[in-house]
Amino acid sequence: MSRRLDVQAEWHRVSPKYVLVVLVSSLVSGVVAGAIAAVIWLIMQVSWGWLLLVAVGIVTVVTLIVAPRRARSIGYALRDDDLLFRRGIMFQRFVAVPYGRMQLIDITRGPVGRALGLADLKFVTAAASTAVAIPGLPEADAGELRDRLVELAESRRAGL
Amino acid sequence: MSVPLGGADPGSAAPGTRVPVTDAPAVARMADGEWHRLHPLTPLLRGGIGLVAVLGIVLANLRERLVDMFLSVFGVDESQQGGNDYAGDPIDQIYQHGLVGWALLALAVLLVLAIALFYLAWRMHSFRIGDDAVEVRSGVINRRHRKARLDRIQGVNVSRPLFPRIFGTAKLEVSVAGQDANVELAYLGSQLADGLRRDILLRASGAAAAASGQSLQPAAPGQSLQPAAPGQSQQPAAPGQSLQPAGPASAQNRASELITRRLNEFVRPELDPDAAPPHSVVSIPPARLIGSIVISEFTVFLLIAVGLVVAGASTGRYWLLVAVLPGVIGSASFYLRRFTRSINYSIAGTPDGVRVGFGMLSTSNETLPPGRIHALEVMQPLLWRPFGWWQIRIDTAGKSKQKGAAGQPNTTMLPVGNADDVARVLALALSAFATEQNRLLIQAGMTARADAPAPGAGPLFSAAPRSAAVLRPFSWRRTGYRIADGIVLLRTGAVWRRLVIVPLARLQSVEVRQGPLRRSLHLAQARLHTVYGPVATSLPVIADSDAFPFFTAVADGAIDAAESDRSHRWNTPA
Known part of the structure; x- marks a missing residue:
């Protein structure tokens, strides 16, 4: 029906285990939102509270259904001189960052990700809007990718 | 170790110190990789706001007493009814207990202490401009040492707020990327600040290093810039230098010269004549500036608001008029501030980047390297x-x-x-x-x-x-x-x-x-x-x-x- 955006590149996908992280986090937020809706309906006796609860339920189920596809849509590619990043199915986003623009690289680990041995890598430039965050990398890969990126940035060092 | 930076300003430096006769050598000496101190008036200028605040608090607390004194001078005798109003007032307490001498002594000690602290802070505040970095050391108890690499400079700003400007001083700010990452030299002699800016930019551009690499003689500011600045007139004398007397002048002469110089600094646009080809300067006629400020979305909003208020008031809701008064005063000061800040705008290309200057009472002049x-x-x-x-x-x-x-x-x-x-x-x-x-x-x-x-x-x-x-x-x-x-x-x-x-x-x-x-x-x-x-x-x-x-x-x-x-x-x- 409609043309999707796509770039030909050697895409690396995130770990399949990352789906679990997304599932758990959307489940947790669904439960929290559902609890709030339940409080509004049952304890505060708001008559339309059940509508809220149903809405939360639908959103959570939809999120859980698309979670695997969303996780699979995240990808990155190391080109000769820049890092390519993509994510999203409905809302697609593609970013290209020259290696030389790197200011720092962050590696973070959430509780669920840590249990599964996953880490998130964030590529920070002087522009806050760059927002390149690659989630769900196996810990060893994340460290390796960080060292590789730092090395690439060093060899292509540019000013600000 | 170093001479106070009054050097550029003979009026404020004591006659006994080594006062250089011209500014150029002074500037050359300042950017020599040695530590130097700021202008001796710095504590006064930096603490100026604090002083005003303290005075304000004291005045606010003594307001009634002052009004009383004022009235009694004019013969209105209020002592009958109001004589005991200040029974709990510290000043009365001190007076009644005969502690005036002690109080005065305490005040004197405080003053001496404050002056000593200010002096110490000034002594400990120094800067250094080397071949590849600008450094500032400051603080008496908590020492701070900040060093900025020259090739990372994002801009150099020479600003002259009104109060320091009256004293012929300026603030030099070297910006580098990052939050609160600026190196600030406040305050310096006005011409010294200009000279230092030129020197910092010269070193940052790499021209100084290139020149000293080719010939061992120290590069004079502005002279190694030749390839980039065709048609740049070599004026060794900055404005105001010709006012320097060769021999000893009488104090009166010096004072009048100083005033003339200050006046010149106030009226002259914020540009180095040796660095800016005048034909490239854009100027904004005051009428256009006023027009641009008045013709704005804000004015439309204001007019709609005023219209609504008038409509409201015409139906008898007069309290509306009182309610919007602060807003009206606020917008008037908004217009005025925009005007005084934007007037005297100038922009010019220099070998070291674009220089944008503006301001009427407080001025600012920023150089953005290419x-x-x-x-x-x-x-x-x-x-x-x-x-x-x-x-x-x-x-x-x-x-x-x-x-x-x-x-x-x-x-x-x-x-x-x-x-x-x-x-x-x-x-x-x-x-x-x-x-x-x-x-x-x-x-x-x-x-x-x-x-x-x-x-x-x-x-x-x-x-x-x-x-x-x-x-x-x-x-x-x-x-x-x-x-x-x-x-x-x-x-x-x-x-x-x-x-x-x-x-x-x-x-x-x-x-x-x-x-x-x-x-x-x-x-x-x-x-x-x-x-x-x-x-x-x-x-x-x-x-x-x-x-x-x-x-x-x-x-x-x-x-x-x-x-x-x-x-x-x-x-x-x-």
Whole structure:
């Protein structure tokens, strides 16, 4: 029906285990939102509270259904001189960052990700809007990718 | 270890100290890699606000007593009814207990202590300008040592707030990228600040290093800049130097000279005559400035508000008039502040970058070395269109703490100007791009309604497809981009016209995105990521078939531009 955006590149996908992280986090937020809706309906006796609860339920189920596809849509590619990043199915986003623009690289680990041995890598430039965050990398890969990126940035060092 | 920096200002330095007769040697000596101190008046100028605040508090507390004294002087005797009003007042207490002597002693000790502390703070506050860094050490108890590399300089700002300006001093601020990362030299002698700026920029540009590498004689400021500054007149004497007496002058003469000099500094525009070719200076007539401030969205809002209030008051709700009074006073001061901050605007190209100056009472004068502009926007609000006025704003990595023209942060490069002024400013700010052959392109970017193909060539800007009219009913014809000479131009907005120029060498990253709505319209959205600033560097609609050609071209262009970029040492011979 409609043309999707796509770039030909050697895409690396995130770990399949990352789906679990997304599932758990959307489940947790669904439960929290559902609890709030339940409080509004049952304890505060708001008559339309059940509508809220149903809405939360639908959103959570939809999120859980698309979670695997969303996780699979995240990808990155190391080109000769820049890092390519993509994510999203409905809302697609593609970013290209020259290696030389790197200011720092962050590696973070959430509780669920840590249990599964996953880490998130964030590529920070002087522009806050760059927002390149690659989630769900196996810990060893994340460290390796960080060292590789730092090395690439060093060899292509540019000013600000 | 060093001589106080009163050197540039013979009026304030004690006669016994080694006062240099001219400024040039003083400046050469200041940037010698040794530690130097700031102007001796610094504690007074920095503490000036604190002093006023303390005085204010004291006055507020003693207000009734003062009023009483004032009344009693004029013979109104209130002692009958009000004599015991201040029974608990500390001053009365002290007086009644006969502690006046002690109180005075305590006051004196406090004063001496304060002066000693200020003196110590001044003694401990020093700076050093070496070959590749500016350093400042300060603090008595908590010592702080800040060092900024010269090739990372984003801008040098010489500002003269009113109070320090009266004393012939100035503040030199070297901005580097980062939050609160500026090196501030406050305060210095006025001419010394100018000289130091020239010296810092000379060293930062790499020209000084290149010159000393070739010949061992110390490079005089301004002399090794020859290749970059054709037609730069070599004036060894800065203005005001001719006022220096050769022999000892009488105190009276010196005083009158000092006053003349201060007056000259006040009226003369903030430009080094030796650094700025005068023909490139854009000036804003006061009438246009006032017009640009009055004809704004804010005024429309104000008029609507006033209209509503008048309508309300005419139906008997007079309290409305009282309620809006603070707002009216506030907006009057808003207009006034914008005016006094933007007046005396000047812009000029120097060998070390664009220099923008403005201000009437407090002045500010910032130099942006080449390649420090991350994005630039030429913008025309709807109300300005009948007058053909434009405004130019920029994104830079380092920001001076001083407020810029029009009281906005230092990001307004041209508060208001006509198309010619815009062309001149662009020629200064993006000298490599704003050439004669690109004139048509810039013009099309600024004013073209739709994409009229240029004679003999294809369209200047890419065009958004017709389906974009759903999202941008007025501006879809104008919305487009062009990549040329290491620059990306984004043209948007039909009501509020906007032309955004991003040098590829400064681009951080590029992004293309698409949501369901745009996908169904065969559109996408593109965005260029630059450092934080007022310029919105995005293209709201672009044909989806065009999105990746744009993405690829910008990404590749950014890599090439970054490789060939030499602006961190802009005067180094390649």
